Structures are given as C-alpha cells and as structure tokens.
Amino acid sequence: MAHHGPTLQVSPKNDSKNPIILVQSFAATGHTVPLLQITQHLVQRGYDIYYLGGTQFHQAIEATGAKFIPLIGLIDTWTRDWMITHGFGTGLDIMPSIMMLVAATLPSMLDSSRRALSLLRDREPDREVIVVSEIAAAGGLAALRLGAPLPEGYSKPPKSLGINIVPPLWTSVDFNDLWLDIPYNPNHDRKLNVLMAKLAREGIHKKAWDTTKWALEMCSVFEPMESLFGDHGKMIDHRAWDMNFACHDKTLQMCIPSLEYPISDWPPNFAFGGTLPPKAWRTADFVFPDWFERVRENSAKDVTSSARRKIVAIAQGTIATDWQNVLIPAIQGLANREDILVIAVLCIKGATLEGQLPGPLPGNTIVVDYFPYDAIIEHADVFISNGSYGVFSHCVAHGVPMVLSGNTEDKIALGMRGEYAGFAYNLGMEQQTPEAFARGVDTILTDPKFKTRAMQLKAEAEEFDALGTVERELRALF
Incomplete structure (x- = not known):
C-alpha cells in the first residue's frame, strides 16, 4: 500500500550487533504511557530503541531517549476521525465496538509498521529488528504473520514481544469474559462457555469478526485468523481481538497473577509480566503547586x-x-x-x-x-x-x-x-x-x-x- 508521512530523522549508526528494538503502541494515552516506562528502562539499559507512536506523543517519546517514528493514517488520527462518528458502546456493545476500532485501524497500522521496519532495514541492513508491541497496536504484526506482504528487505516477519496493558480478552473455555459485571466462577461449566462463545461469534461479535476479516483481505491476507490459535481454535470460537494476543513469540500480561482469574488455557506464548512499578515522575524542573x-x-x-x-x-x-x-x-x-x-x-x-x-x-x-x-x-x-x-x-x-x-x-x-x-x-x-x-x-x-x-x-x-x-x-x- 502506498503511504506518506514525515521523514524519519535517524541517529548516527549504532555499531552494536545487538538487534534494534522497535516499540509500538496504540495512539492513546493509556496505551502509550506504560510503553514509555518500558522504553525508558530499555534505553537506560543500553538498548537501541525506536518508537512507532502517535504524533501527539512525539515529545514524550523522545524524552525517553528513543528515536521517534510517527504512526500514519487512521491509527494516528482515530480520536478525531473515528470516535466522532462511532464512539464506544456500552454494556454488551463495549467489546464489539472496541474490536471494530481495532479492525478499522488495522490497514493503517500495517502500513505504519511496514514503513518503520523498512526504514530500519535501510538504515542498518545487517541488524535484526525485534518489535515490542502493545497489544492494541499489534494488528499489523498479526497481518504479517498471516501472510501480508512483508516490508522491503525482510524474508519473514520480525520476532515480537506482545505487551498487554488492559484486561486480557483471550477466549477461554474456563471463563467467557465479555467485559461485563459477571463474577468469575471457579466451578465453571466448560460446555456452557463454549456455547456462549459460539453464540457471541454468531451474534454480538459477528460484525467485528467479519470486519476484521475484510480488513485483512484489504491487506492481501487470505489465511484464516483461526490459524493463529492452533488447536485451541478447534475447542472454542475465538474473538477477533485474540489474534493480537496470539501473533507474538511471547505475550506478557502486565499484571501479577493475583490480579487475574486462574485460566487454564492461556495461549502457549502467554506469561505474566508483572505490575509496572511506580514511575520516576519528578523531573528536574518540576515545581509542586501550593496546594x-x-x-x-x-x-x-x-x-x-x-x-x-x-x-x-x-x-x-x-x-x-x-x-x-x-x-x-x-x-x-x-x-x-x-x-x-x-x-x-x-x-x-x-x-x-x-x-x-x-x-x-x-x-x-x-x-x-x-x-x-x-x-x-x-x-x-x-x-x-x-x-x-x-x-x-x-x-x-x-x-x-x-x-x-x-x-x-x-x-x-x-x-x-x-x-x-x-x-x-x-x-x-x-x-x-x-x-x-x-x-x-x-x-x-x-x-x-x-x-x-x-x-x-x-x-x-x-x-x-x-x-x-x-x-x-x-x-x-x-
């Protein structure tokens, strides 16, 4: 796909043979701030970091020491161009409306990721690039894993580490989490959960599933989403969001185990990443208000x-x-x-x-x-x-x-x-x-x-x- 955006300003060539790390996050404050904390830590540890993020976060990203690459298209402007028309639903419509947003921004996320990966390969053709992706921004990586045309200079999709900073939406036989006020039941009925997932796919989640499939086809992807779920996809009908969870070499849920329900069928790439620690928020020029x-x-x-x-x-x-x-x-x-x-x-x-x-x-x-x-x-x-x-x-x-x-x-x-x-x-x-x-x-x-x-x-x-x-x-x- 053709795309246009600001020219990337690169730093002098890094002689290290370690991989370049490309961090990316959805263009929203709650999705960006945790990744900024991770990015700052990695920069301080000596890693060579580029950050693919929303243009409104340009200064905050560069303040971490990372090199900024802008998102392009709807993935960057969704709060202006999508929310004003669609917005998020309530009740049973909450989850489908969020998945519709992720589907709508998938082509521009793929464009943004491919552009960033190509720029880094052009800059240093002999160095591997590994992506650290916030889950909501992982649609482009999922598309690459499903067969979308690769960025120039790549023979296979880059390795990636997924970072999830919202409650996990993994479709489980243990608990059908619809993001509603349904308490976790340790005496779950797996057959009922499987049936509920099937009814949801055919009902409230059908439009989001079909729209995601259409968005993938627009990106020249014809491999079914289910191929990312392995044998688990034969056990239960997944939601479209699950591909963003399953497409990485490793996916970290950024909380401690005690904050999450004891699910037995997490995907094989899943692990708990822990709850992020308090940030060093006070800058040298920070002045406390009188109050x-x-x-x-x-x-x-x-x-x-x-x-x-x-x-x-x-x-x-x-x-x-x-x-x-x-x-x-x-x-x-x-x-x-x-x-x-x-x-x-x-x-x-x-x-x-x-x-x-x-x-x-x-x-x-x-x-x-x-x-x-x-x-x-x-x-x-x-x-x-x-x-x-x-x-x-x-x-x-x-x-x-x-x-x-x-x-x-x-x-x-x-x-x-x-x-x-x-x-x-x-x-x-x-x-x-x-x-x-x-x-x-x-x-x-x-x-x-x-x-x-x-x-x-x-x-x-x-x-x-x-x-x-x-x-x-x-x-x-x-």
Missing part, C-alpha cells in the same frame, strides 16, 4: 491522630471524561467531611469543573486539571476510579485500596478484577449516587482487610520485577 503543601503536612501527622485526615484521590483517566459518572458524585458524597481531604484530578490540561457542580466546591476538596498519579497515590488512603488499567496498576504498586465504578471500555472488567483480588470495593457498572461512593470509601477505611490485601499485592508486584521480566523475555528473542 500540595496541605497534603504533605497532613501526611506528616501521626496516622493514629484524629487531626490527620484521610486522603481520597479521584480520577477517571483521559478517555471517559464525563465527570458526572464518577468524579462529581464522589466529590458530592464526601463533601465537607472534616475527616477527609479529597483530591480530584481531571487528567486534561486546562480542564475545570466550572459550571458543572450544583453548588460551590466543597471546602475539603482540591480539583486539579493534570497532575502525576504517583505523586498523589503516595499519600492516598483510598483511590476512587472508573477503572483505568493505569490507575489500577499504580494503586497496586503503592498498596492503595480502591473504590471502582465504571461502565465504559475495559472499566467494568477492571472493577470485577479489583473485587476478585480483594483490594477494591466494586460499585458495579450502573450509575452510582454520591451516597454509594461515600459508602465505598467508608467501607475501605473501616475494614482493614482492604489495606492488608493491597499491601500483599504490592509486595507480590515488587518481587515480580515487571521491568526486569520484560527485559528478560525480550533478550530471550535475541
């Missing part, structure tokens, strides 16, 4: 003192930004309580709640447009969220229990997993009242089991060493 001194002074007080307020942080992430869903009712539920200090982060630079609250901002509440999660979580007693995987991981890394309430994207599935893991109070997928959020916070603050479990998960995450695991699995592909 943060209130937080520091509060944290300095004895934890048993009645003068020390409990700190409750609230955030909804960067995509689900209707603050009436979680942030505003949570503020209302905790309004003016003398025992609690609320810090609400809008996650959008320049954003405000002006005109959206029914009255004045409560005196115990601080609202900020944008602020590093880790800086707040270090001081938080509870974190209220709609279920962003990034916030979820940050809280595990810091040992902070959560109140979860989400009904978009993967948020419902995160609520169920937080409840399953025992460190979160899950309010479910329905719109919640201020009283419900207050009840969730009070339950966590009065029942020590949530904090105890959060600290156990923190210890497990530290022992797992996620960044070390990623590097070890990457080197296994050399």
Whole structure:
C-alpha cells in the first residue's frame, strides 16, 4: 500500500550487533504511557530503541531517549476521525465496538509498521529488528504473520514481544469474559462457555469478526485468523481481538497473577509480566503547586491522630471524561467531611469543573486539571476510579485500596478484577449516587482487610520485577 508521512530523522549508526528494538503502541494515552516506562528502562539499559507512536506523543517519546517514528493514517488520527462518528458502546456493545476500532485501524497500522521496519532495514541492513508491541497496536504484526506482504528487505516477519496493558480478552473455555459485571466462577461449566462463545461469534461479535476479516483481505491476507490459535481454535470460537494476543513469540500480561482469574488455557506464548512499578515522575524542573503543601503536612501527622485526615484521590483517566459518572458524585458524597481531604484530578490540561457542580466546591476538596498519579497515590488512603488499567496498576504498586465504578471500555472488567483480588470495593457498572461512593470509601477505611490485601499485592508486584521480566523475555528473542 502506498503511504506518506514525515521523514524519519535517524541517529548516527549504532555499531552494536545487538538487534534494534522497535516499540509500538496504540495512539492513546493509556496505551502509550506504560510503553514509555518500558522504553525508558530499555534505553537506560543500553538498548537501541525506536518508537512507532502517535504524533501527539512525539515529545514524550523522545524524552525517553528513543528515536521517534510517527504512526500514519487512521491509527494516528482515530480520536478525531473515528470516535466522532462511532464512539464506544456500552454494556454488551463495549467489546464489539472496541474490536471494530481495532479492525478499522488495522490497514493503517500495517502500513505504519511496514514503513518503520523498512526504514530500519535501510538504515542498518545487517541488524535484526525485534518489535515490542502493545497489544492494541499489534494488528499489523498479526497481518504479517498471516501472510501480508512483508516490508522491503525482510524474508519473514520480525520476532515480537506482545505487551498487554488492559484486561486480557483471550477466549477461554474456563471463563467467557465479555467485559461485563459477571463474577468469575471457579466451578465453571466448560460446555456452557463454549456455547456462549459460539453464540457471541454468531451474534454480538459477528460484525467485528467479519470486519476484521475484510480488513485483512484489504491487506492481501487470505489465511484464516483461526490459524493463529492452533488447536485451541478447534475447542472454542475465538474473538477477533485474540489474534493480537496470539501473533507474538511471547505475550506478557502486565499484571501479577493475583490480579487475574486462574485460566487454564492461556495461549502457549502467554506469561505474566508483572505490575509496572511506580514511575520516576519528578523531573528536574518540576515545581509542586501550593496546594500540595496541605497534603504533605497532613501526611506528616501521626496516622493514629484524629487531626490527620484521610486522603481520597479521584480520577477517571483521559478517555471517559464525563465527570458526572464518577468524579462529581464522589466529590458530592464526601463533601465537607472534616475527616477527609479529597483530591480530584481531571487528567486534561486546562480542564475545570466550572459550571458543572450544583453548588460551590466543597471546602475539603482540591480539583486539579493534570497532575502525576504517583505523586498523589503516595499519600492516598483510598483511590476512587472508573477503572483505568493505569490507575489500577499504580494503586497496586503503592498498596492503595480502591473504590471502582465504571461502565465504559475495559472499566467494568477492571472493577470485577479489583473485587476478585480483594483490594477494591466494586460499585458495579450502573450509575452510582454520591451516597454509594461515600459508602465505598467508608467501607475501605473501616475494614482493614482492604489495606492488608493491597499491601500483599504490592509486595507480590515488587518481587515480580515487571521491568526486569520484560527485559528478560525480550533478550530471550535475541
């Protein structure tokens, strides 16, 4: 396919005979930020890293020390050109709508990957290229594995390490995860799960499956998707997303095992990568805002003192930004309580709640447009969220229990997993009242089991060493 994009500016030739590492991620904040952390670690460890990413992340990518290559086409502009027309569904439509987006962006992702791989081969023809791909951005690699025309200079698809930073969507005979508020059942009925998968393929997932197949054919791919699933594809009807999971030499789920259901039929390339550790978020020029001194002074007080307020942080992430869903009712539920200090982060630079609250901002509440999660979580007693995987991981890394309430994207599935893991109070997928959020916070603050479990998960995450695991699995592909 013909494609056009900015010219890649390359660095002086690297004399190392180690492979070049091409990192790639979907052009969304929640999909890019974890890969930036991994990239920075690999750069600091001396690897030669190029990063194929969204143009809006150009500066952030180069700040890691990696060389930037831009995504081209719809995979880069989807928030403007796709979301405005389609958007994400709710309830049973959530998963199919996300898979429709992945299908729609597949041709441009393949174009972007082929262009980047060709540029690197032209630059250093004698060096191998290994791809580290965030799963949502792996459609192009899946297409190459299924027979799409290879990039110029390649006789076979490059080796790849998949990185999944959302709840896994692998179709399992043990649990049919539809990203709904269906609890995991250890006494699962495999025959029922197989039947549900068949009905889903023929029903709610049919359009996404057929669209993905059509997108692959547009890329000159005629090998069936099922060929990526091996014998497992004969056991159960897979979803289209599964090809992004199965197409790698190794796929890492970036969480600790205790945060995921005990599935017996993961694909053979699957392993847990661990929960990413807290980031080194403070730059040399970072200046704390004046309000943060209130937080520091509060944290300095004895934890048993009645003068020390409990700190409750609230955030909804960067995509689900209707603050009436979680942030505003949570503020209302905790309004003016003398025992609690609320810090609400809008996650959008320049954003405000002006005109959206029914009255004045409560005196115990601080609202900020944008602020590093880790800086707040270090001081938080509870974190209220709609279920962003990034916030979820940050809280595990810091040992902070959560109140979860989400009904978009993967948020419902995160609520169920937080409840399953025992460190979160899950309010479910329905719109919640201020009283419900207050009840969730009070339950966590009065029942020590949530904090105890959060600290156990923190210890497990530290022992797992996620960044070390990623590097070890990457080197296994050399």
